Amino acid sequence: MTPLIEAAHVSKRFVRDLDYAERIARFLGADLKPQTVHAVDTVDLKVMPGEVVGLVGESGCGKSTLGRMLAGIMPQSEGTILWNGQDRRTLVGRPAREARLAAQMIFQDPMSSLNPRKRVIDIVGEAPVAHGIVPRREKDAYVAGLMERVGLDPSYRERYPHQFSGGQRQRIGIARALAVKPQFIVCDESVAALDVSIQAQIINLFMDLRRELGLTYLFISHDIGVVKHISDRVAIMYLGRIVESAPAEAFFAQPNHPYTVALLNEVPTIANRRRVFSPIKGEIPSPLSPPSGCHFHPRCPHAFERCRREAPKLQEIAPGHISACHLNDTSSTQPRPEAVAAF
Amino acid sequence: MSNPTLVVENLQTHFPTEKGIVKAVDGVSFEVGRGEVLGLVGESGSGKSITGFSILGLVDPPGKVVGGRILFQGRDLVGLPPHEMRKLRGHKIAMIFQDPMMTLNPVLSIGTQMVETVLAHENVSVKEARARARDTLGMVGIPSPEERLSAYPHQFSGGMRQRVAIAIALLHRPDLIIADEPTTALDVTIQSQILAQIQALSRDLGMALVWISHDLGVVAGLAHRIAVMYAGRVVESGPTDHVLDYPVHPYTIGLLQSVAANAPRGAPLRAIPGMAPSPLNRPSGCAFRTRCSFATPICENEPPLDDAGSMAWRCFHPQARRVA
Amino acid sequence: MTAIALRKPSSDTLVGRALNGLLKSPKATIAAVICLLLLLTALIGPWLAPQDPYDLMQISIMDAKLAPGSESMSGGTYWLGTDGQGRDMLSAMIYGLRTSLAVGLVSGIVALGIGTTLGLMAAYFGGRVDTLIMRLVDLMLGFPTILVALMLLATIGQGVGKVMFALVLVQWALFARAVRSAALIEKSKEYVEAAACLDLSKPRILFGHLLPNCLPPLIVIGTLQVANAISAEATLSFLGIGLPITEPSLGLLIANGYEVLMSGQYWISVYPGLLLVLLVFSINIVGDRLREVLNPRLER
Amino acid sequence: MTVFIIRRLSQSLLVLFLTSIIVFAGIYAIGNPIDILIAGDATPAEREQAIRALGLDRSLIEQYGTFVWNALHGDLGRSFVFNQPSIDLIFNRMPATLELAFVALALSLILGIPLGLWAGLKPGTALDETVMTGSILGFSLPNFWQGMMLIMIFSVWLGWLPSTGRGEVGSVLGIHTSLATWSGLTHLILPAVNLALFNISLVIRLTRSGVRETMPLDFVKFARAKGLSERRIVSVHVLKNILIPIVTVVGVEFGSLVAFAIVTETIFAWPGMGKLLIDSIMRLDRPVVVAYLLVVVTLFIVINFVVDLLYSLLDPRIRLGSAS
Secondary structure (H helix, E strand, C coil): CCCCEEEEEEEEEEEECCCHHHHHHHHCCCCCCCEEEEEEEEEEEEECCCCEEEEECCCCCCHHHHHHHHHCCCCCCEEEEEECCEEHHHCCHHHHHHHHHHEEEECCCCCCCCCCCCCHHHHHHHHHHHCCCCCHHHHHHHHHHHHHHCCCCHHHCCCCHHHCCHHHHHHHHHHHHHCCCCCEEEEECCCCCCCHHHHHHHHHHHHHHHHHHCCEEEEEECCHHHHHHHCCEEEEEECCEEEEEEEHHHHHHCCCCHHHHHHHHHCCCCCCCCCCCCCCCCCCCCCCCCCCCCCCHHHCCCCCHHHHHCCCCCEEEECCEEECCHHHCCCCCCCCCCCCCCC | CCCCCEEEEEEEEEEEECCEEEEEEEEEEEEECCCCEEEEECCCCCCHHHHHHHHHCCCCCCCEEEEEEEEECCEECCCCCHHHHHHHECCCEEEECCCHHHHCCCCCCHHHHHHHHHHHHCCCCHHHHHHHHHHHHHHCCCCCHHHHCCCCHHHCCHHHHHHHHHHHHHCCCCCEEEEECCCCCCCHHHHHHHHHHHHHHHHHHCCEEEEEECCHHHHHHHCCEEEEEECCEEEEEEEHHHHHHCCCCHHHHHHHHHCHHHCCCCCCCCCCCCCCCCCCCCCCCCCCHHHCCCCCHHHHCCCCEEEECCEEEECCCCCCCCCC | CHHHHHCCHHHHCHHHHHHHHHHHCHHHHHHHHHHHHHHHHHHCHHHHCCCCCCCCCCCCHHHCCCCCCEECCCCCEECCCECCCCCEHHHHHHHHHHHHHHHHHHHHHHHHHHHHHHHHHHHHHCHHHHHHHHHHHHHHHCCCHHHHHHHHHHHHCCCHHHHHHHHHHHHHHHHHHHHHHHHHHHHCCHHHHHHHHCCCCHHHHHHHHHHHHHHHHHHHHHHHHHHHHHHHHHHHHHCCCCCCCCCCCHHHHHHHHHHHHCCCCCHHHHHHHHHHHHHHHHHHHHHHHHHHHHCCCCCC | CHHHHHHHHHHHHHHHHHHHHHHHHHHHHCCCHHHHHCCCCCCHHHHHHHHHHHCCCCCHHHHHHHHHHHHHCCCCCECCCCCCEHHHHHHHHHHHHHHHHHHHHHHHHHHHHHHHHHHHHCCCCHHHHHHHHHHHHHHHCCHHHHHHHHHHHHHHHCCCCCCCCCCCCEEECCEEEHHHCHHHHHHHHHHHHHHHHHHHHHHHHHHHHHHHHHCCCHHHHHHHHCCCCHHHHHHHHHHHHHHHHHHHHHHHHHHHHHHHHHHHHHHHCCCCHHHHHHHHHHCCCHHHHHHHHHHHHHHHHHHHHHHHHHHHHHCHHHHCCCCC
16 A cells, blocks of 8 residues: 655755854864754655554654655655655646645644734635635635534634634634645644643544544654554654654554653653652753764663664564664563553 | 641632733632642643742732632731741742743853852851752752853753752752642653652652642642642642542543543543633633533532542532543 | 623724724824824915915015014014014924925835835845845944934935935835844744645745734834934934925924024024924824834834 | 854954945045045146046056055045044044043933833833833934023023033043033033933833843742842842843944934034034035044944943853853
């Protein structure tokens, strides 16, 4: 089966060159180098039609950048993004535009993701009219229909974003994305800014829409509980790389990578009462100067010499379960991380 | 509890605005004892942070504590003259804020910000104050504390800044710490480090801790007792296990059912319908009744405070069901 | 929801928000009314003024330096006195107001147009274009406006058009900087990314989405700059390098009274000065209130 | 920090270079330079000789080179009117202008910062309203008219202070200044106040808006939670933060003061370089105008550079380099 969308060896680098003053300073002996951030470092990710892939990671791990590249907002520095098996950059004309519209995004901040100077009817209706998806005279009815679908009262369509609550604004953002009839939606921390009770409503909406419209999602979140609830497959990123990916059941039942294990252990859950926190040590390294070899080695309780030298490759450890850890190559002499009870 | 460190009784903090009086806190009661951690839980706008600021007398004008009592070691803090209040703040009662990037003054060194805190309450030499600052920095797990004293906040990561803020709170070994979502802005692994630190410190130093949070998971792991707030009131309180396993108030039940991690994978979540009422225009009686599936006409009246053993709630239709 | 219902519908649009805010402050309302009255006076000035002060047939040197309230040779009353040539001060002031307002408004609006275009271009294209435009802006703003205008006029000479040119030259950079920084902030917001994701055209994003969100600082700076331009023109004219003597603005009228101020004929300087202050003060009060209401973060 | 200095230094040099080109273009390229550089009553033979002597028959680039070379050696031409090097004229008049500008700057800081703090700490009160309306009036008053009114009131009507000229100049610590004598002081008051009024208003507004933006920040609340006195919070935490923008703007405004001294000096017949400039423009004494422009531009560049250094010293985020 062809993936709906696939990232093949995709990287994103942000390079900040030295300006003239810094070059003079370096000439005079200052220790300055051009800064390169490997926000996303040679990532492979396939999303099958109808699948929900959860992408988990801490801040600065590159999960949002990867999502933006898949949504087509940001060009990749290297690698290919395949839409239905075809390199998206080779598409021209009508198919290119259709592919662009078919991938949409729902953002994190329900306030800044809506233009404050536009009414709901224009926020939702502008793009479908501009692209000829609906004739201008049907815009009103079309927007009303979308608003109903996402659970908003259509009589509010003349209102401005500031007149809605956070949850309602997120619904407007969803209606805006649905208006161009997408097949694939990137949700970038789309429920992170909402209260728990509102979060539940929006998650339910996502799942309803998936069932009714056959949508495919990339669900980016730092909230493992939400990801576990909604995803068919989970991928976990650390400093620009995917370190583990597996079907959700296997991912939570038998996490393999020490980082995954640490993360799952440390997420506070309601089931874990009065527990003793046993955090992994160290700070999240700056993506400006990631550690050598396996990026996780300075914080890893099982790190050994090879981890410092060599970056582990992703390899399949069970059907559909891939992980990038040198421990998988060694025999049982190395201690295995313990699976967790909470998830 | 025989001699609680802090007793809050029917606290009311109101904000007069052009559009009417915002009753941000409208009848909050709870107590915390020595060495105890109370989790004060609620969604945004429930009044949990304002409660915290009310205890320290730090409510921004035009907000004002208009009713109730705040008994700290038996002494009522409501109506205490400002200079008396100032003597307690940072000395006997300390606070930790939510956003570690914003709580430290960017143009003053860490040392300055710590030393001034020591000198504000104790008549010691600058040298002594600096030594105390250094030791406290070490206590919260900051490496090479002596050098770090001359550093500025921008040279620290978010997690480290929060440790510095905690160290400042601990400088005088306070009897009570109010922590207002201090780990919300942090990543999971860093949050876990801070939680571990706080847990050890509160156990070792025996202070009372009020931990304000929207995250039930964090509170579950840390708190001895939980108080759940909705629309300016504590609607339910009790020991952590009781509140999380056998919640009584329909709001608590709804909140726990909304947490995705609690529900079976892929099943629709049993979300609370609607949204929290505007603080300007809360329903009469029980503020939750417009979203509550158990509501009856009686809920238009003020629900009384009921209790059974260590549990207390404000509801005409208390439920008894296992959620988790 | 109820909080929402309380809002007046007019506060949704920028103009509605500005008007609502103005009307809430009695001080700003009075100032705005004064501005409108002065504008009206300037518009219908020739019909309002007792005499045409520049028609030599209507003035007489015999009436020179008459105190306020004096009677003219022809029987009328000079309510505000006459100047050294025997012109009715009131009429001269009405004509002066016309010139001052025209210079201020025209130069302000032209500067706004040029500055906005360049600022948006800088923010939108980035890179070299941005660097070039912003270096120019820095250069312009690095020098006090009065000095730049003074030097320019000392080189190219006097005239209404030249003064306007000088004022546009010293003002456009302010607008360019404000628009650019507002546009850069807006550009980083998610709604712009959303518009790009929806494959909307670049001009549509730039003018339909970005520009409307950059308007508040422009309105505020625009208002304050009109006041500034009027003041600057008066200063230049006072120094004798602004407007020619044939088209006197309020500044030139004040200058005419400078020599005789010490000898007691205060009215020739004081009244046009008061009118100038009233005009500039009122515009500034309105501008200040607009800043508070529209709340763009500006210095001063 | 090094990078910062290099960047500012190179920018300054660029501005100086651009200005020299503009000035050069202004006198050499537009119009006939002979009219500018040679007195009008010269005979044709004298003109020929002067053209060769001045190198006006050579290429523009060569001429620019000569211009810069001479300028660097302090040769900016001779004044037609005074028949002496124009640079000497400027330097003779400069102390009077700088004195005026410095006193005005001091006045605006001494009056502006406290008034701004006062208004900013009590927003919305009658006091705040008065100070703010006053400051709007302050920068609405046209400088020249305001000067005339000061003369009319304090010299003509009340007869308290002299209206024009500079009084006796005394010497303090080797600096010649009007501040050292009574007559000098009385002559200085009106012009200095006139020049300062606009800037007082500016500093008031800057300080007030700084205070208003800083007071609600978390670190101020945290400082209160530490138990610091309000006095220390305002005088250390808030003031040090708003001093950074104030220093920047005030530095730039010093340039403005020097420029606006042109107006004040004209009205009060203050013998500074601004009055010299206006006189020279009126008498078409162009070498003096050119010299004034280059000297003032150099002065501005030096001031801006010093301000940048000061700024970077005040702000640890620049001094130590940003962490993120």
